Amino acid sequence: MRPVDDQAFRDAMRVLERRHRVTDWAAGMTSFEILVSTILSQSTTVRNERLGMDGLRAAFGDLTPETLATASPRAIERAIWHAGLARRKSRHIRDVARIVSRDLGGDLDRVLRRPAGESREVLLALPGVGPKTADVMLAMAANRPVFPVDTHVARVARRWGLVRRADYEETREALEKRTSPSRRKAWHLAMIAHGRETCTARNPRCGACPVSTECDWYRARNRRRRDKPLR
Numbered sequence: 266m267r268p269v270d271d272q273a274f275r276d277a278m279r280v281l282e283r284r285h286r287v288t289d290w291a292a293g294m295t296s297f298e299i300l301v302s303t304i305l306s307q308s309t310t311v312r313n314e315r316l317g318m319d320g321l322r323a324a325f326g327d328l329t330p331e332t333l334a335t336a337s338p339r340a341i342e343r344a345i346w347h348a349g350l351a352r353r354k355s356r357h358i359r360d361v362a363r364i365v366s367r368d369l370g371g372d373l374d375r376v377l378r379r380p381a382g383e384s385r386e387v388l389l390a391l392p393g394v395g396p397k398t399a400d401v402m403l404a405m406a407a408n409r410p411v412f413p414v415d416t417h418v419a420r421v422a423r424r425w426g427l428v429r430r431a432d433y434e435e436t437r438e439a440l441e442k443r444t445s446p447s448r449r450k451a452w453h454l455a456m457i458a459h460g461r462e463t464c465t466a467r468n469p470r471c472g473a474c475p476v477s478t479e480c481d482w483y484r485a486r487n488r489r490r491r492d493k494p495l496r
């Protein structure tokens with residue numbers, strides 16, 4: 266399968282950006298809230314993550330590191346049950362809150378103002394924070410030119426032949442190489458929307474896809490169907 270070339274990639278992403286006028290879900294949130302929301306979003310849907318955030322706000326009011334650092338994991342677990350994996354996530358949220366308030370002066374923004382590589386290292390050392398969560402923080406809370414890779418982005422990148430393996434760093438590098446720094450956040454959001462609505466994991470809606478002409482996965486699938494012997 267041929268990978269989508271650089272020009273085709275940019276053309277496809279411009280189409281997706283126009284089609285998905287994606288709002289910045291992190292607008293108006295503090296950096297700490299963005300981090301909590303990103304931890305909650307792991308392995309669940311947007312709807313359930315939002316319900317988890319609503320549950321936390323209902324139980325604790327303002328979501329600050331100080332408030333959650335002193336909360337019991339059990340109380341956090343009850344508040345976020347909608348988001349799934351509540352026991353594990355509640356411990357991560359409480360431990361992150363403790364580290365931010367105790368070791369980082371309660372100020373996550375100060376960490377995010379450091380050079381990107383340094384910020385990323387501090388974030389990656391937090392409980393429950395892997396490369397995706399760290400990059401979402403850099404993109405959404407600090408406006409750094411990174412291209413975070415979630416499950417939808419990874420799937421589209423594989424179908425477009427940009428990477429051969431499901432490797433986080435390889436996928437991020439492949440996307441960043443093809444995307445100008447100023448478009449990375451917007452295209453990350455547009456690609457997620459495309460993966461959710463059209464290029465779904467099961468039964469992608471290729472017939473309704475606005476970028477199918479650029480997609481070799483689609484062409485290869487059609488070829489396979491055409492060449493399949495009739496029984």
Ligand code: SF4
Nearest residue numbers: 464471474477480483
């Ligand atoms: S043509 Fe199908 S596989 Fe290719 S990007 Fe569109 S929905 Fe995804």
